[in-house]
Amino acid sequence: MPDRSVLLRVEKLRKVYESATGNVEAIGDVSFTMNAGELVCIVGPSGCGKTTLLKCLAGLLRPTSGVVEMDGSPVTGPSPAMAVVFQEYGRSLYPWLTVRGNVELPLRHKKLSRAERDKLVTDALEAVGLGHAARSHPWQLSGGMQQRVAIARAVAYQPEVLIMDEPFAAVDAQTRADLEDLVRELHRSRGISVLFVTHDIDESVYLGQRVLVLSKSPTWVQEDLVVDLPPERDQITTRALPRFTELRTHVYDQIQRAKRGQAAAPQAAR
Amino acid sequence: MTAYTERLAAGPRARGIGSRIAASFLYTLGLPMLLLVVWGLVATRSTSRFFPGPLTIFDAFVQTWVGPAFVEDVLPSLYRLGLGITASIVVGIAAGTVIGLVQWLRELLEPLLEFFRAIPPPVLIPVVMLLLGITDTMKVVVIVSGAIWPILLNTIEGVRATDSVMKETADSFQITWWERLWFLVLPAASPRIMAGVRQGLSVALILMVISEMFASSAGLGYRIAYFQRNYLIAEMWSGILLLGLVGVFLAVVFGLVERRVLRWYHGIREVNRA
Numbered sequence: 001m002p003d004r005s006v007l008l009r010v011e012k013l014r015k016v017y018e019s020a021t022g023n024v025e026a027i028g029d030v031s032f033t034m035n036a037g038e039l040v041c042i043v044g045p046s047g048c049g050k051t052t053l054l055k056c057l058a059g060l061l062r063p064t065s066g067v068v069e070m071d072g073s074p075v076t077g078p079s080p081a082m083a084v085v086f087q088e089y090g091r092s093l094y095p096w097l098t099v100r101g102n103v104e105l106p107l108r109h110k111k112l113s114r115a116e117r118d119k120l121v122t123d124a125l126e127a128v129g130l131g132h133a134a135r136s137h138p139w140q141l142s143g144g145m146q147q148r149v150a151i152a153r154a155v156a157y158q159p160e161v162l163i164m165d166e167p168f169a170a171v172d173a174q175t176r177a178d179l180e181d182l183v184r185e186l187h188r189s190r191g192i193s194v195l196f197v198t199h200d201i202d203e204s205v206y207l208g209q210r211v212l213v214l215s216k217s218p219t220w221v222q223e224d225l226v227v228d229l230p231p232e233r234d235q236i237t238t239r240a241l242p243r244f245t246e247l248r249t250h251v252y253d254q255i256q257r258a259k260r261g262q263a264a265a266p267q268a269a270r
Numbered sequence: 271m272t273a274y275t276e277r278l279a280a281g282p283r284a285r286g287i288g289s290r291i292a293a294s295f296l297y298t299l300g301l302p303m304l305l306l307v308v309w310g311l312v313a314t315r316s317t318s319r320f321f322p323g324p325l326t327i328f329d330a331f332v333q334t335w336v337g338p339a340f341v342e343d344v345l346p347s348l349y350r351l352g353l354g355i356t357a358s359i360v361v362g363i364a365a366g367t368v369i370g371l372v373q374w375l376r377e378l379l380e381p382l383l384e385f386f387r388a389i390p391p392p393v394l395i396p397v398v399m400l401l402l403g404i405t406d407t408m409k410v411v412v413i414v415s416g417a418i419w420p421i422l423l424n425t426i427e428g429v430r431a432t433d434s435v436m437k438e439t440a441d442s443f444q445i446t447w448w449e450r451l452w453f454l455v456l457p458a459a460s461p462r463i464m465a466g467v468r469q470g471l472s473v474a475l476i477l478m479v480i481s482e483m484f485a486s487s488a489g490l491g492y493r494i495a496y497f498q499r500n501y502l503i504a505e506m507w508s509g510i511l512l513l514g515l516v517g518v519f520l521a522v523v524f525g526l527v528e529r530r531v532l533r534w535y536h537g538i539r540e541v542n543r544a
Contacts, residue, residue, distance in 0.1 A: 055438075058442055059442075060438055060441055060442060078441050078442045078443070078444050079444075080444060082442070083442070083443070084438075084439075084442040086435055086438070086439065088435050091433050091434075091435035091436060092435050092436065092438075092439045094436065094453065094454065094457065094458075095534045095535075095537075095538055096457040096458075096460075096534040096535075097453065105443070105445065105449070105453055106443035106444075106445065108445075108446075108449055109444070109445065109446045109449060137534055137537060139534070139537060139538045139541050140537070140541070153443075157443060
């Protein structure tokens, strides 16, 4: 990482859902920073408010209090510097558009010439290995391929950070491994920063340069762990490394503690 | 043995196309033909003058509708029908989209819309006649007053039910308002909209006839009523036949448009069924 400048800064983020039956505090006090070019994974026990946190970061939800800053300016709504890949690819891609149409749609309002736009779309589709399927419709493709389309759409949008919300939770294990390698490859070759939310501990350790472990709801960052695995990773050798096993065991323990609510909350928050 | 299996394999395919065309032809026209024959047989034995045979009606059809009557009666009717359908579709989709997108407007209007929808449109004819006189506009207004409801209400429902993840996707990529309308809201609502249009078409045809029977000096409905009052029974039946043909024509055009517009929708259903 040549660039160590702070890209995303989250400070004392809190989100309370208000409803007639009572308020639910989904996110208690989340603070972290992310540098440009980093690949950060966020894991936590199920129901810990991962998706809520991510929507707050992407400007899709307004936090109750706290600050999200992107490149030093506060995020108050969706920003062109961020692109989101949703878990439900089937509902995030538009079935009436072709694969190409889907990737192209977010670029229409960017001030690009026709040629530039075409080039971005073609390039993004090739980067995810779907150059041949541009004219198909999403529903003609397998689940893994559909999620590739969603990734291509995000990549073509040229964001500074790619926000991925459990993107591979709904695909089978083999496809999942391919897609993980695709994300690492995109991160390495294009220098995109990636914020990857997952509930899969192995996935977080395999993918991330850092892993943020969340507590159970109301959420705070229980641990900010640097993954000191070699940058060149491989599904077979990396996952066989003793250090990989240590890290995943460590994260697993943290999650278990989070589930039981044993970890001490930061004093400042209480 | 090989030759035998080859013949088996080639046999059905060779016969396939020809027999399939013949079969579909039989299925489409077989029953109508059979009914015509039965009708002809019954008519020749019947002494009732109210049920002339198909040949008499066919004769009357040519005599009545081929020639000046086509220009004087059929074309004006079709013109009013076309205008009424177009207006219903345009206004219904436009208003339905606005109402579907704006929640307070929807909550405000929904009871009222249900009320208006429940009023049988023919009872409006005297009222509209008072207001607009016996004009083309009056007839188009009557057609619209009935045909618009299924389109409007289906559009509202379709627009309202736009998938939340699809909307979030549009939000996160900051899709502009027009792009959102054109690439998300309307396509997402299109299956519902098309269902509404399909219902609207048949309502429009009914109202075209009724409005002309009430107050008109030309048009299909007027002619049929005229024939009926003057005991021109075969001519009356030929008018009804023509109305049926107009209905079939509308259905065929609608089918072609629907197949084009909802190709993705039928595609998904096919994939899910497989």
